[in-house]
Amino acid sequence: MSKLVLSVFLIISSANAFAFAKPPPPQPPTNPPGYSVVTPELGNKVVKNLMENYYDTRANCGASHRSSYLCSGVTLRGTQPGNYHVWEPSPSSEKSGGVSFSYLRTDAKFSRLAYGYKSGFTIYPTFELVGSALDLEYLCFFPVDADTNRRDAAGCGAHSSYQSNSGECNAQGIYSKGQWVNHYNSTSSNGDNRDHHQCGFNIQYYYPNATEFVASNFYQGLQAMRDVSGQTHNKQNEIRIKTWDKSLGRQTPVQAFFYIDITGQEGLNEARSYQQDFYNMYGLIKPVVKLDLPATWDDEAQFTFSMDDQAI
Secondary structure (H helix, E strand, C coil): CCHHHHHHHHHHHHHHHHHHCCCCCCCCCCCCCCCCCCCHHHHHHHHHHHHHHHCCCCCECCCCCCEHHHCCCEEEEEECCCCCCCCCCCHHHHHHCEEEEEEEECCECCCCCHHHCCEEEEECCHHHCCCCCCCCCEEEEECCCCCHHHECHHHCCCECCCCCCCCECHHHCCCCHHHHHHHHCCCCCCCCHHHHHCCEEECCCCCCCCCCCHHHHHHHHHHHHHHCHHHHCCCCCEEEEECCCHHHHHHCCEEEEEECCCCCCHHHHHHHHHHHHHHHHHCCCCCEEEEECCCCCCCCCEEEECHHHCCC
16 A cells, blocks of 8 residues: 555544544633622622512412412522532432422521531522423421421421321411410420421422412411520521422522631632532532521521622
8 A cells, every 4th residue: 555545544544533533521611810700790689689588578479379488588408518419409308308498588587507507509489480490399398497307208297206296287287376386385395306396387389289278388387487486596497398300400490509607718618619510510600699697586687799709
């Protein structure tokens, strides 16, 4: 074979090999030092929305089966870095069928996150979802952290320590904040007995499980928080949301990643890592915001945004 023919053969072979080679995976955009893809306009817009929803104390969203979580308040989940993406259901949530969140509003205050977490994320209210964002299914509400890992029915049912009287409130004839408070106080205050003994309100929006009481259930639960705040202000409330398909992570309705400035930079560094991870995975921009929780019931929560807090 002549040198000319051999050279042509090698060139054609190399071209064919390149044509059928698997393309490299897409890489997240790289930005020069000092540049941020997060803009002040985006961060301030998100904070404005969070604060407006925080101060919106409506009892329902226009109908008796439309609970106020659909259009007001701030639904959030405290997290910490682990072996899964923080916006995904945890392994225990995949097993139980429910994911724990909390609901923050000026009439539903608490001074700490579950397990003393220093960071987490907020999700958009259902009525503010756009595009292909997941419409997450809210299941039940507890005015105080309810140790849902030891409850059945996706965390909405009876606690293992009080099988006969810690199940759904309506099933026990409990519909008002006064009835709930009486039930809560009807057992010993030793340890977490009352938290485990409490009943949960059905707040399901979707039929056939929704009831005519669903909006009232949620609102009565919120009001009950204040009545027991002397005992429980340092404990967050608990909402259970039906576990969603973690493969749909891009569609998870994350609004912002937040941190609590308790000690040092730990919470901020965690929130930055979530922001970076979400951006690397999907190329989507979610701001990091600071959350100051109210120290007492007379104080107010505050969300703030700073360009210095952003990782991307």
